[in-house]
Amino acid sequence: MSPLKIKKGSTSHSAYELRPNFSDTEEKHTLAILVENEPGVLARVIGLFSGRGYNIDSLTVAEVDHLGHRSRITIVTTGTPQIINQIKAQLGRIVDVHKVNDLTVEGASVERELALFKVVGSGDQRIEAIRLADIFRANVVDSTLESFVFEITGTSEKIDAFAELMQPLGLQEIARTGVAALSRGAMT
Amino acid sequence: MTKAMTGAKMVVQALIDQGVDVVFGYPGGAVLPIYDEIFQQNSIKHVLVRHEQGAVHAAEGYARSTGKPGVALVTSGPGATNAVTGLTDALMDSIPIIVLTGQVPTFMIGSDAFQEADTVGITRPCTKHNWLVKETDKLAPTLHEAFHIATSGRPGPVVIDIPKDVQFATGTYTEARQVETHYNPQVKGDMEMITELAKAMETAKKPVFYTGGGVINSGPAASQLLRELVAATGFPITSTLMGLGSYPASGDNWIGMLGMHGLYEANMAMHDCDLMINIGARFDDRITGRLDAFSPGSKKAHIDIDASSINKVIKVDMPILGDCAHVLEDLLNVWKSRGRKTDKEAVGQWWHQINDWRKVDCLSFKQEGKIIKPQYALQRLEELTKKHDRYICTEVGQHQMWAAQYLGFEDPNRWMTSGGLGTMGYGFPASIGVQMGHPDALVINVAGEASWLMNMQELGTAMQYNLPVKQFILNNERLGMVRQWQELLHGERYSSSWSESLPDFVKLAEAFGTKGIQCHDPDTLDDAIMEMITYDGPVLFDCLVEKHENCFPMIPSGKAHNEMLLGDADTSNAIQAGGAVLV
Numbered sequence: 001m002s003p004l005k006i007k008k009g010s011t012s013h014s015a016y017e018l019r020p021n022f023s024d025t026e027e028k029h030t031l032a033i034l035v036e037n038e039p040g041v042l043a044r045v046i047g048l049f050s051g052r053g054y055n056i057d058s059l060t061v062a063e064v065d066h067l068g069h070r071s072r073i074t075i076v077t078t079g080t081p082q083i084i085n086q087i088k089a090q091l092g093r094i095v096d097v098h099k100v101n102d103l104t105v106e107g108a109s110v111e112r113e114l115a116l117f118k119v120v121g122s123g124d125q126r127i128e129a130i131r132l133a134d135i136f137r138a139n140v141v142d143s144t145l146e147s148f149v150f151e152i153t154g155t156s157e158k159i160d161a162f163a164e165l166m167q168p169l170g171l172q173e174i175a176r177t178g179v180a181a182l183s184r185g186a187m188t
Numbered sequence: 189m190t191k192a193m194t195g196a197k198m199v200v201q202a203l204i205d206q207g208v209d210v211v212f213g214y215p216g217g218a219v220l221p222i223y224d225e226i227f228q229q230n231s232i233k234h235v236l237v238r239h240e241q242g243a244v245h246a247a248e249g250y251a252r253s254t255g256k257p258g259v260a261l262v263t264s265g266p267g268a269t270n271a272v273t274g275l276t277d278a279l280m281d282s283i284p285i286i287v288l289t290g291q292v293p294t295f296m297i298g299s300d301a302f303q304e305a306d307t308v309g310i311t312r313p314c315t316k317h318n319w320l321v322k323e324t325d326k327l328a329p330t331l332h333e334a335f336h337i338a339t340s341g342r343p344g345p346v347v348i349d350i351p352k353d354v355q356f357a358t359g360t361y362t363e364a365r366q367v368e369t370h371y372n373p374q375v376k377g378d379m380e381m382i383t384e385l386a387k388a389m390e391t392a393k394k395p396v397f398y399t400g401g402g403v404i405n406s407g408p409a410a411s412q413l414l415r416e417l418v419a420a421t422g423f424p425i426t427s428t429l430m431g432l433g434s435y436p437a438s439g440d441n442w443i444g445m446l447g448m449h450g451l452y453e454a455n456m457a458m459h460d461c462d463l464m465i466n467i468g469a470r471f472d473d474r475i476t477g478r479l480d481a482f483s484p485g486s487k488k489a490h491i492d493i494d495a496s497s498i499n500k501v502i503k504v505d506m507p508i509l510g511d512c513a514h515v516l517e518d519l520l521n522v523w524k525s526r527g528r529k530t531d532k533e534a535v536g537q538w539w540h541q542i543n544d545w546r547k548v549d550c551l552s553f554k555q556e557g558k559i560i561k562p563q564y565a566l567q568r569l570e571e572l573t574k575k576h577d578r579y580i581c582t583e584v585g586q587h588q589m590w591a592a593q594y595l596g597f598e599d600p601n602r603w604m605t606s607g608g609l610g611t612m613g614y615g616f617p618a619s620i621g622v623q624m625g626h627p628d629a630l631v632i633n634v635a636g637e638a639s640w641l642m643n644m645q646e647l648g649t650a651m652q653y654n655l656p657v658k659q660f661i662l663n664n665e666r667l668g669m670v671r672q673w674q675e676l677l678h679g680e681r682y683s684s685s686w687s688e689s690l691p692d693f694v695k696l697a698e699a700f701g702t703k704g705i706q707c708h709d710p711d712t713l714d715d716a717i718m719e720m721i722t723y724d725g726p727v728l729f730d731c732l733v734e735k736h737e738n739c740f741p742m743i744p745s746g747k748a749h750n751e752m753l754l755g756d757a758d759t760s761n762a763i764q765a766g767g768a769v770l771v
Contacts, residue, residue: 036370039320044312051313082499089496095317095337095371 028057029084029104030111030181033073036096037063044094045073054079054087058113058156060178070098076156076179103181111181115159116141117150121170129169136162147172195324196221196355199288202331204231205364208259210250210624211235212243216263217303218290221355235624235653238645240267242617244274244345245643247285249621252604253579255407257284257338258621264290265303268349269310273611275345276314280608281430282405284343286334287315293353294322307349316344322351324359332364333371341373342494343405373493377510377518385465385489385506386523392463393534394486394541395423398446401430401607402468402492403512404600410434410513411600414467417520421530424542426454428469429592430607437596443542447475448743449589452550452752453542455741458483459749460541466490468512471502472608473770481748491515550741550754551593560710562587562662562733566594566634569660572717576630578602579622583615583639586668586739591634613642619657620649630658630721637663637730638687647700650726658720658727664735665690672738676759693730700726708732745770 035041042061049056058076077087084102091100103109117138119129126148133140133150136158142149152162156179163174193201199222203211212235215223226234237243240262247258262271268289278285292301308320317337321327330348338346389395397418403410411434418425418441425435426446435442444451446458458464464486469475471490476482482502489506490498498507508515555564580595581604582588588605597603604622606614619633633640640661650657670685697704702725707716713731720727742753753759 040308040312040318043309047313082503086496086500089494089498089500093342093494093496098370 023081026078026080027084027104028076028078029102030109030179031075031077031088031091032101032103032181033075033091033097034099035071035073035094036098037069037071038096041071041094041096042073044096045075045091048090048094049075049077049087052086052090054083058178060180074179074181101183103183106183107187108184109181110184111155111179112153113156113159113177113179114151114153115162115174115176117152117162117166117171118147118173119150119166119170120147120172122146125169129166132162132165132169138162191361192358193361194221194225194356194358195327195350196225198324198328198359198361199331199350199355200225200229200232201361202328202364203259204229206332206335207256208232211259211261212237212246212250212621212624213261214238214240214243214263214267216267216290218264218292218352219261219267219288219350219355221352222261222288222290222350233624234261235620235649237617237620238648239643240270241273241613242620242643242646242649244271244285244287245277245611245614245617246621246624246646246649247287248274248278248281248283248614249581249604249618250625251283251285251621252618253601253622254625255601256625257286257335259286259288261288262290263303264292264307265305267303268305268307268347272310272314273609275311275347277606277609277611277614278345279314279316281606282343282401283345284338285345286338287345287347289347289349290355291320291349291351294351295353297351307347311347314345315347316342318347318349320349320351321354324354324357327354327359328362329367332362332367333369335364336369337371340371374509375493375511375514377491377508377515379518379522381506381508382515382518383522385508386519386526388463388487388489388506389421389423389465389523390526390529391531392423393531394457394461394538395421395463395465395535396457396461397423397425397465397467398427398458398469399425399431399434399467400428400469403431403434404468406468406493406512408600410468410511410516413513413516413520415439417516417523420520420524420528422532422535423465423530424457424539426450426457428472428475428607429605431469432592432603433597433600436598438598443546445592447472448477449593449739449741450743451593452548452741452754453545455743455749455752456545457542461486464488466492466504467516468492470497471500473501476502477743477751478746478748483749548754550752555710558709560708560713560731560733562590562664562737563594564710565660565662565713565731565733566590568713569632569634569717570595572714573630573632573721576721577626577628579604579619579626579629579631581605581615581619581622581631581633583633583635583642584610584612585636585639586664586672586737587634587636587639587662589669589739590662595634612639616640616643616657616659617646617649619659620646620653620655623655623657624653631656632658632660635659635661636668637661637665637690637693638667641691644696647697647702647726647728651700651702654725656723656725656727658729660720660729660731661693662731662733663690663693664733664737666735668737669739671736675738676744693728697726697728702726702728704728704730706730706732
């Protein structure tokens with residue numbers, strides 16, 4: 001019997017795909033990890049990635065259920081399908097981890113990131129900056145005579161694109177939250 | 189029932205409620221309240237070790253030999269950091285132990301207080317789980333959960349770090365049955381996949397069972413079911429170092445240990461098989477050799493309780509996530525209900541081939557002259573002790589591999605060795621733990637002189653508690669395995685691999701008040717071993733052996749199972765540049 005290949009867009013009830021394809025191509029995956037909100041749980045997750053040499057492209061964490069004492073960690077990582085499966089299995093054996101979902105393979109999902117941009121400039125540069133911010137639907141959250149702080153929400157690619165455009169217009173600093181993601185539709 | 193009591197009393201109460209009868213430990217400032225409680229009761233025996241590493245290895249030895257979790261108690265700071273090697277060892281070999289560490293009082297945490305260390309931070313990567321308990325009310329539930337987590341799923345070590353003020357404060361004791369946990373690993377395997385494996389067994393022409401420590405960790409039922417399955421199918425069975433004893437060495441279908449220093453027939457069978465049934469082993473690099481040449485023609489099934497072990501290094505065709513005993517029971521039932529079929533003719537041919545490989549007689553050696561060969565020493569030890577109620581521990585190195593090759597294990601839980609981490613200094617304290625669990629048994633630690641010296645201070649412990657552990661030291665005045673690799677890989681430049689300034693082991697034993705025996709003559713070896721066995725107390729047996737004996741057979745680093753070295757004649761240019769970087 002040959003290993004099954006999970007098609008993008010198909011759904012699965014388990015994060016542990018025990019019959020992965022073993023392609024050498026690196027893929028980017030977004031993992032949603034529901035954890036017990038205990039001290040040390042984030043260190044445990046991060047320690048797993050550093051200890052076993054996995055990549056973290058982006059990481060966000062916050063409590064999502066105060067009464068249930070649960071936090072949600074969203075990690076964007078890159079690796080071959082075998083590595084991605086190892087990451088999911090390794091995360092799954094951490095005692096404080098309740099659930100691991102691979103949003104990249106388990107159906108469609110939405111991803112958003114929030115970023116703050118500090119742009120310093122004057123004259124035409126300033127006008128161009130605010131014009132581009134308008135096109136990207138970024139909000140001005142702070143303004144002085146020589147600077148703006150823009151707030152922008154979107155996919156990581158959109159924020160990358162905005163950063164590239166702002167670069168020649170006096171971009172000084174960026175703060176990004178990292179990716180937050182949820183599956184589409186009624187399924188949780 | 190809830191009761192008010194101090195945190196220190198809760199610790200002792202929870203240990204009693206969990207059925208603990210012995211704790212290995214070493215006191216210090218941050219655990220004094222717990223030691224005070226231990227002093228005032230008689231249910232739990234405390235064994236004072238001479239170094240915290242010894243406490244953890246002793247707890248491991250106790251756990252491996254009894255099947256119950258082992259418990260160690262150490263103080264904060266250096267007590268906890270000294271426990272780290274034992275914790276890592278237990279994590280690698282999936283041994284259930286609970287290590288309680290004292291901590292500075294909560295209000296001093298983070299102030300670089302005396303004997304303060306970030307114990308949960310340091311032990312996070314070397315435990316299955318750990319806790320810093322900051323409230324006395326949470327202490328009892330945490331202790332009960334710790335036993336649950338250490339022993340269920342894939343077993344492993346856990347640490348509970350208890351600040352001193354939490355030990356002094358009064359809180360409410362919670363009983364185990366009142367504690368809720370979400371940790372509940374899957375034990376039943378997927379029936380569809382089990383059926384697929386049963387079908388594969390029916391048609392396999394060259395099948396082999398490859399078993400590991402998971403069978404032993406799963407409990408005696410798993411070993412029993414394994415024996416039944418092997419007997420019913422007639423398939424050959426090999427095992428990793430960690431799995432020795434789950435199938436008896438005297439069993440009809442036993443083809444010996446596999447791996448880097450495994451038997452020729454076992455490794456050849458692994459390489460040539462068409463169906464590999466991995467039960468509770470993890471395709472460790474000591475087992476697989478060169479990955480791209482690992483058993484190229486086989487379908488592989490893998491039964492494991494840990495999803496992260498499956499498809500980690502070797503791609504398998506039939507992954508079965510579950511506990512060995514549960515899956516073996518289902519597998520046996522499915523295979524029986526389908527008519528107990530195997531391809532008898534093909535399997536007969538397969539056995540014919542295996543018997544041809546056996547003729548190579550890869551463990552043969554010649555005992556000549558007046559110098560004891562280490563293999564001969566172990567052969568005699570086996571012959572003279574196999575009828576006893578015997579438990580064997582080892583240190584790490586050549587002697588460990590020879591012990592695995594030349595001693596026979598008939599039952600699980602009789603073989604305590606540091607497999608995954610390869611911890612020199614493991615065996616002696618482990619033998620103390622084993623003897624505590626089995627006071628009347630013959631407990632032997634097969635050691636090298638260098639490994640044994642790493643935790644020699646525990647001779648004091650053995651004396652204090654009158655534990656008659658036999659230290660069978662194969663003394664070649666070398667770090668034998670290091671020396672062997674330097675011979676094969678580093679142009680015979682023996683950099684720091686000899687044991688200089690060795691003690692006189694007989695006088696050392698006498699200094700501690702017990703018996704030392706030295707033997708260098710093959711003709712007097714039997715008498716000396718008998719003297720060791722019959723002496724009522726710990727014995728240091730200094731067995732002077734051939735200094736330059738190498739351990740064979742051997743799969744050199746970076747080679748495949750069918751490229752084994754069988755003896756010194758094979759070793760020239762055996763390891764090429766690619767393999768030299770591997771360990």
